Amino acid sequence: MNQFSYYRASTVKAAIDAASRSGNTRFIAGGTNLLDLMKSGVLTAETLVDINKLPLREIRQEQNRLHIGALVLNSSLAEDDIVKKQYPLLSEALLAGASPQLRNMATVGGNLLQRTRCTYFYDTTMPCNKRTPGSGCGAMDGINRMHAIFGVSDQCIAVHPSDMCVALAALDANILVAGPKGQRTIAMKDFHRLPGNTPQLDNTLGKTELITAVEIPAANFTNWHYLKVRDRASYAFALVSVAVALQVENNRIKDARIALGGVASKPWRLLQTEQLLKGQTPTADNFRKAAEKSIEGAVTRTYNAFKPAMVVNSIQTALLKSVAI
The missing domain is CATH 3.30.43.10 (Uridine Diphospho-n-acetylenolpyruvylglucosamine Reductase, domain 2)
Incomplete structure (x- = not known):
C-alpha cells in the first residue's frame, strides 16, 4: 500500500x-x-x-419521502422499523448482501460507490480498461461467467456488485450530494454509468463531491420481493438478482417496478417489462410473457450464455413470490 x-x-x-x-x-x-x-x-x-464524524447517520421519514444519511450503516438500515414496514424490498436486498460483519461496517454512501468485483479488475497483472484505460479487457475472452449481458461495450463487461443499489433503482431513489459548487440531486437511474468508451468512470459524481444522503419517494406498493441467485447461500455476489415491487388492486397490477443486478455495470431497470405488466392480472403466464421480453438486446460471451434464461426464470420467480402464487 x-x-x-x-x-x-x-x-x-x-x-x-x-x-x-x-x-x-x-x-x-x-x-x-x-x-x-x-x-x-x-x-x-x-x-x-x-x-x-459528519452528522450523516439519521434515518427520518418526511412528508413524502424517506431520508437516509450517507453514513447510516447497512445493518442499521436493514433493521430500521420504518424500512422494514414501508420499504421491505430495501431491507431484503441489504440482508442479501455481504456478511453481517461487513454490513456492520459498510455505509450507504460507500455501498453506492463500491467498485466492481471483476477478477480482472482486481488482478493488476491482467489488462483492465476500468483500472487502466486503454490496456484492454481480460474478461472479454477470459472467464466471464459472472459478467454483464446488458449495456456492455467493447471496452468493459464488468458488473456492479451491490444488492442495495438494485432495490434503490426499483424504488426510484435520489442521491443527494454536496461539492464545491453547492448541493445537487442525482436520480438513481442517472447515478451509475455504462462503460461506453470511459469504463474507468463508474458514476456521475464530480471528483470532490460527497454523497450526503439517499432519499426514497413514498411508495404505494402492496407486494415486494428481492431474489438473489448466487453460487452459495451467503457472502456471494449475484449471478442474477431481481428487485420487484408491485401495486396490485382488485387483482390488477396498477404499477410495477423491476430492477436487475449482476447483469450490467449499473442496476438495470426493466422499464419495458414494467409497462407490459401494468393492467395485467398477476398470473404465472403473464409474468412469464413479461419476463421473456426483458432479455431483448442481451449480449452474451463464452461463459455467461446461460444468463438470459436465468434472468427470465428469476424475474418470473420473483414476481410469483411477491404475490405468493
Missing part, C-alpha cells in the same frame, strides 16, 4: 475543502471496499479524508 496523508473532517464543508486541496483524495467511512482496493494496488490515494 502506498503512503498517504490522513485528515478527519468535522463538517461537510471541511471534507470537501480537504478533498479539493489534493489531486488524489478519497473519502473514507467504513472502508470495506476502499481499503481492499488500496491494499491490492488497484487504487492509490495521496490523502484519505475520514468522514465518520
Whole structure:
C-alpha cells in the first residue's frame, strides 16, 4: 500500500475543502471496499479524508419521502422499523448482501460507490480498461461467467456488485450530494454509468463531491420481493438478482417496478417489462410473457450464455413470490 496523508473532517464543508486541496483524495467511512482496493494496488490515494464524524447517520421519514444519511450503516438500515414496514424490498436486498460483519461496517454512501468485483479488475497483472484505460479487457475472452449481458461495450463487461443499489433503482431513489459548487440531486437511474468508451468512470459524481444522503419517494406498493441467485447461500455476489415491487388492486397490477443486478455495470431497470405488466392480472403466464421480453438486446460471451434464461426464470420467480402464487 502506498503512503498517504490522513485528515478527519468535522463538517461537510471541511471534507470537501480537504478533498479539493489534493489531486488524489478519497473519502473514507467504513472502508470495506476502499481499503481492499488500496491494499491490492488497484487504487492509490495521496490523502484519505475520514468522514465518520459528519452528522450523516439519521434515518427520518418526511412528508413524502424517506431520508437516509450517507453514513447510516447497512445493518442499521436493514433493521430500521420504518424500512422494514414501508420499504421491505430495501431491507431484503441489504440482508442479501455481504456478511453481517461487513454490513456492520459498510455505509450507504460507500455501498453506492463500491467498485466492481471483476477478477480482472482486481488482478493488476491482467489488462483492465476500468483500472487502466486503454490496456484492454481480460474478461472479454477470459472467464466471464459472472459478467454483464446488458449495456456492455467493447471496452468493459464488468458488473456492479451491490444488492442495495438494485432495490434503490426499483424504488426510484435520489442521491443527494454536496461539492464545491453547492448541493445537487442525482436520480438513481442517472447515478451509475455504462462503460461506453470511459469504463474507468463508474458514476456521475464530480471528483470532490460527497454523497450526503439517499432519499426514497413514498411508495404505494402492496407486494415486494428481492431474489438473489448466487453460487452459495451467503457472502456471494449475484449471478442474477431481481428487485420487484408491485401495486396490485382488485387483482390488477396498477404499477410495477423491476430492477436487475449482476447483469450490467449499473442496476438495470426493466422499464419495458414494467409497462407490459401494468393492467395485467398477476398470473404465472403473464409474468412469464413479461419476463421473456426483458432479455431483448442481451449480449452474451463464452461463459455467461446461460444468463438470459436465468434472468427470465428469476424475474418470473420473483414476481410469483411477491404475490405468493
